[in-house]
Each structure stands twice: as structure tokens, then as C-alpha cells.
Amino acid sequence: MQPNTKSPKYHQILQTARNLFWKHGISRVTVDEICTEAAVSKMTFYRMFDNKIELAKTVLDHLFEESFQKYRKMMAQDIPFTEKIRQIVHLKFEGTQQISQELLLDIYKNQEPALKAYIENWKQRSLNQFLNDLAEAQRKGWLRKDIQPAFVLYLLNKMTDFVTDEKLLALYQTPQGLIMEVTNFFFYGISPNDANS
Amino acid sequence: MQPNTKSPKYHQILQTARNLFWKHGISRVTVDEICTEAAVSKMTFYRMFDNKIELAKTVLDHLFEESFQKYRKMMAQDIPFTEKIRQIVHLKFEGTQQISQELLLDIYKNQEPALKAYIENWKQRSLNQFLNDLAEAQRKGWLRKDIQPAFVLYLLNKMTDFVTDEKLLALYQTPQGLIMEVTNFFFYGISPNDANS
DNA sequence: TACTATATTACTAAAAAAGTAACATTATTA
């Protein structure tokens, strides 16, 4: 099925579905609801998408593609590596990145193995991208040669979790303060350092 | 039906339902889901509540009762009337008050006239309370004698909407700034004033 | 032990959601 992706109706549906899925996950949202909100008849829907799952895949595609682009663009900037990491942590804090918690939970809770596999696939892809970027950074001398990129990845994931921790946030005046602290720790550990470049 | 409100299960159900309703409204949430999350069997559920709607009423009861108490407590404080208004506006901004947008929307969208009437009822009650408080304040000379309490109420509702307006918020460094501005405007209009007590 | 609260299983009935066919309407464009 390859509908006319230029049709305005097509975009209305995608946009509406995206909003609803974002808020409630996929299973709680009905095709009828999407159609009504998008001001589109059910027949139009079924002419453009096989079913809700296929629609969801398309929506996720867009979501992922977008955040992937964003990431690449960010990494391509001519700014210090530390700053890039700060931005990654910041994205995580904003919750801007990729996909809402609600949506992710729903996909994992409610079976639908197709979607799970789909997500895993994307995860793998962005993970590889990131690992490459890390290796590259290592080559350029931006991080210790004696640390494994995969370990860095693991650490970064943990760190980004810190940043959404309520209790931790409370210790700082602004989220930015915490983000800086985390980023600094990430780079320099807790040792007093002579040169922080 | 008057279940054993002391039973831990009863509270688990209420708590779980409250969270789920808050996030998704009532219609999107199923009894099964509530039971599973609350780690309670369906039979236990139906021994305690007639059905989802009755549960919802109980949840709303608690929600409203709480926010009503909060309001009364706030009004009972020995602080200037201006400060009380500021707090009301602030509550609105925080979204702490009463009931989530999601939940309210759901109740009004999906028929179920029982719930609508129920909400209207509560609205009426808190409205009356507020009108009384206003009349009282007027008697005490805290606001112009020549203004109608009902008009003040109408204004206040409009004002609290301002405070959640994105574009307006952007003009201020902090939400508090906007809240203060709105409150001040509420009390003093735009005229330059000699004494702002 | 007897009582109470709760869980389990396995249903049925009712409601909601998915999905489709046939035909009508509106736009678009050759």
C-alpha cells in the first residue's frame, strides 16, 4: 500500500495519530477517534492505511527519523565534544527526544510483536550510530583511549536518567545546573582537575 | 453499596484509578486494567464498586474534596486578600487544582450524563463558596463596593486562563512574574496608583 | 473452627472497535 503521501488528508491523519499516540499510546486510541479528530472519513483512512498498526509504524518512522536527523545535525556542529554531550543530556531532560514514555510503555506492554521488533530495530540503528560517533571521538582524542565505547554508552544512559530524577533536580536551582553537573562528572569524574578543556 | 473503606485493597483501587483517570480520562481506562495495576481481582473490584462509573464518582469525590479543602484552608489564612488571589491564580497555573484537563475533557466528550451532572454539581458548590468569600471580602472593604461578585468571578476565570497562555508566558522570565502581573492588574487595573496596599 | 476477605477460573452478555461494500458527492483536470 502506497497512498498518496502528498494528500492533505494523509497528513491530517498522521498528525492527529501522532498527537494521540504520543499522549495515550497506541492501544487506547481507536481508528474512529483518529478519523473524527482528523476530520476524515473512515473509508479514507482505510484507503490510505491497512490498519492501525501500519499507521503506527508510519508515525513512529517519522518520529524516529526526525530525532535521528536532529541527533546527526547536532553531532555535525563545530562545537566541543563536551558541548555535544551536554546537548544530548539536555534533549533527554526535555523529553523532546524520540518518543513519549507513554507510547513506549504501551508498545511494550501490549504485545503486537511487530511493533516491538520495529522499535528494537531502530534502537539498534541509533545505538550503532552513537557507538560510531564515540569511536570517532576517541580517535580524535576527545576521550580516554583506554575506555570502551560501549561502556560510555551505558554510562550515558544512566546519566541521562539522573537528569529526570525529581529528588536530584530539587538540589539544583535550575535543570541546567544539574545537566552541567552531570556532564562535568561524565567528563572529569570527581577528581580535582588541572585543565578542564 | 458501602464497601469497607478501610480495606487496603479499597485504597489500592482508588489510588490506581485516580492515576489512570488523571492521565487518560475515564473511558480509555478499563476495569481489568485497574484491577491488574492495583493487584486486585476483578471480583474484589465488583464487591467494592458497582461499576466503573461509581468508582469514578468516588475518585472525583476525593479529588474535589481535597481541592475544596485546600481552597478553604488557603482562604482561612491570615494574609492579605491580594495574596489569596495570587495563590488562586498560582494554583491554576500549577494545574494542581481539582482535575486534569484530560479527565475533564473525557467526561464532557463521552456522554455519561450522570458524571456530567455530578461535575456541574461540584462546580456549583465551589462557585457558591467563592462567591460568598467574595461578598465577605467586599464587606470587609477589600474590593470596590460597586463591583458585582459574579463579575469578579467571571474576570478571575478569564485571568487564570491568561496564566496558562504560552505566548503570554514567553514575555516573562518566570511564570511567577506573569502571575504577579495578572494579579496586580486584577486589583489595580492599569492606572498609575498612589497607594498599592 | 468458623468467618471474612480475596483469588481463580471460566463463563455469558453487551458494547465497542475494526473493517468493508455500495453508492453519493465534491474537486480537479484534460
Place this chain on the structure above:
DNA sequence: TAATAATGTTACTTTTTTAGTAATATAGTA
């Protein structure tokens, strides 16, 4: 304008989900 494509309407059928119940089992407790 005639033809074509896109979309809407209605009115279904089928499938899936949810609600709700009955009967029986189990665990804790007075």
C-alpha cells in the same frame, strides 16, 4: 464539460474487548 480521482456517507458484518457474574478455592484471622 466529461471524465477521473479523491473523499464522504450509510449501513452494514465480523471480530475483539470489556463488563459483569457464578461457583469454587484459598489464605488469613477472630
